[in-house]
Amino acid sequence: MRPYHQIPILECGEPLMEIPLELFAVKFPHPYEKLGATYGDRSPYYLRQSVIENLIQAQNYLQLLHRNWRIQIFDAYRPIAVQQFMVDYSFAQAVQDRGLTDVELSPKQRQEIWEAVYAIWALPSLDEKTPPPHSTGAAVDVTLVDDIGEIVNMGSPIDEMSERSHPDYYANSDRPEAQKYHAHRQLLQDVMLKADFQRNPREWWHFSIGDQMWAWLNNQSNPANPVTARYGRLA
Ligand SMILES: C[C@@H](N)C(=O)N[C@H](C)C(=O)O
Ligand SMILES: [Zn+2]
DSSP: OOGGGGSOBOOOOOOEEEOOGGGSEEOSSOHHHHTTOOOTTSOSSEEEHHHHHHHHHHHHHHHHHSTTOEEEEEEOOOOHHHHHHHHHHHHHHHHHHTTOOGGGOOHHHHHHHHHHHHHHSOOOOOOTTSOOGGGGTOEEEEEEEOTTSOBOOOSSOTTOOSGGGSTTTTTTOOOHHHHHHHHHHHHHHHHHHHTTOEEOTTOTTEEESSSHHHHHHHHHHOTTSOOOBOOOOOO
């Protein structure tokens, strides 16, 4: 259980729709499809209708500051089966990165790796009260591309299982490079928050509106006006 799972969900029934990809930059081929994840009759480029509207707003704010920059969509809707696929993939990858195989893992090593996996991935829970954020169609993983179509350097890749994924990892550095990464992360956060998204406190790239994490973060900063989640699990 994460703290945001205490938030009640009052599903509003808003449809899941295809993101108008021509308006944004898009990570292609999709990183999880490339690994073999399957989406049935939907694709990872779906979100709830008003989440798409807010994402367009965020990009409009961005373009007031940098006329030809765009939000790049890395991932959006994720069925529970894909959440499970990515959790299993990330565990296997972490085992391999340590130069080990599954059968060689001690119970302590196994536990450490699962902790690292679940530090950035949500549990693929089938309980309707604790849906993984992307399975609600309310969460999106994004970065920025500049006017020549280059990905803006945020100082670490999306989905890296390390401290560098923390939004403020570079906040207090004296290194000019690090200060630039932090400024880029702040710019992404500023335009997304201006369009009412909230950012996952553990990941510089993950934003959502209307799910439990969003409601919990809103309630942390504005306890006098508590909100509930309006989007629950879709698949
Ligand atoms: C790991 C990243 N892509 C992500 O989406 N993390 C959140 C917490 C999730 O799994 O919902
Ligand atoms: Zn995410």
